[in-house]
Amino acid sequence: MTYTINRKFTSSVERTPRVLEIAEGFGLGLSDKEFVVYDNLALDVRADDVVYITGQSGSGKSLLLKDLSAQMRAAGLKVADLNEIELEDRPVIELVGRTTTEAADLLAKAGISDAWIYIRKPSELSDGQRYRLKLAKVMESGADVWIADEFGAVLDRVTAKVIAFNVQKVARAQGKTLMVATTHTDLKDELGPDLTITKRFRERVDVETK
Numbered sequence: 001m002t003y004t005i006n007r008k009f010t011s012s013v014e015r016t017p018r019v020l021e022i023a024e025g026f027g028l029g030l031s032d033k034e035f036v037v038y039d040n041l042a043l044d045v046r047a048d049d050v051v052y053i054t055g056q057s058g059s060g061k062s063l064l065l066k067d068l069s070a071q072m073r074a075a076g077l078k079v080a081d082l083n084e085i086e087l088e089d090r091p092v093i094e095l096v097g098r099t100t101t102e103a104a105d106l107l108a109k110a111g112i113s114d115a116w117i118y119i120r121k122p123s124e125l126s127d128g129q130r131y132r133l134k135l136a137k138v139m140e141s142g143a144d145v146w147i148a149d150e151f152g153a154v155l156d157r158v159t160a161k162v163i164a165f166n167v168q169k170v171a172r173a174q175g176k177t178l179m180v181a182t183t184h185t186d187l188k189d190e191l192g193p194d195l196t197i198t199k200r201f202r203e204r205v206d207v208e209t210k
């Protein structure tokens with residue numbers, strides 16, 4: 001399916017005394033300016049694609065992910081957003097899968113294979129451990145599309161790579177669309193993306209297909 005992304009903002013500045021001082025000092029005009037982030041970007045995303053969105057902070061990765069997921073939801077697809085997963089405060093092993101074995105299998109795919117973590121509750125875990133638990137929940141969500149903004153941001157890079165490799169494998173095996181956004185550009189080998197979107201400044205964007 002082809003999605004078309006358009007996004008621009010009109011920035012109007014609140015003219016406080018300090019703002020006026022800065023504007024005068026640096027010679028900035030204060031008339032309303034249009035700021036284009038996406039100008040008719042057409043993206044073809046298929047059901048089992050892995051989409052890797054990178055770019056510097058503020059370049060527009062989150063906006064792209066948001067617009068894509070909104071359009072996908074509007075098209076009737078079920079979207080699971082890792083950052084929206086809420087965790088019940090019960091032992092980790094109770095939170096995924098229908099059986100203990102299934103739970104351990106899902107957790108292992110998400111990078112948790114420590115029995116000590118299985119018996120703890122989310123409130124007792126580190127951010128990185130909670131992140132991996134949320135990933136396990138996404139993988140069992142049954143959603144058509146899995147999205148993760150700031151993918152792996154709370155993980156060390158070695159773990160982020162292992163997780164990236166595992167999640168793309170599960171997504172592809174299940175025929176799901178996986179879309180991740182991050183400033184890190186080191187996950188290409190692990191994700192093997194069908195679509196790599198590198199957002200640059202203004203409306204500039206590079207799209208590379210496999």
Ligand SMILES: Nc1ncnc2c1ncn2[C@@H]1O[C@H](COP(=O)(O)OP(=O)(O)OP(=O)(O)O)[C@@H](O)[C@H]1O
Pocket residue numbers: 009037055056057058059060061062063064183
């Ligand atoms: N509501 C808004 N009004 C005006 N500008 C906005 C608004 N939302 C986002 N922007 C601008 O759009 C640009 C892209 O924002 P976005 O959150 O997509 O960046 P990002 O690439 O995800 O950054 P980061 O890696 O820091 O999360 C930014 O420069 C931001 O200032």
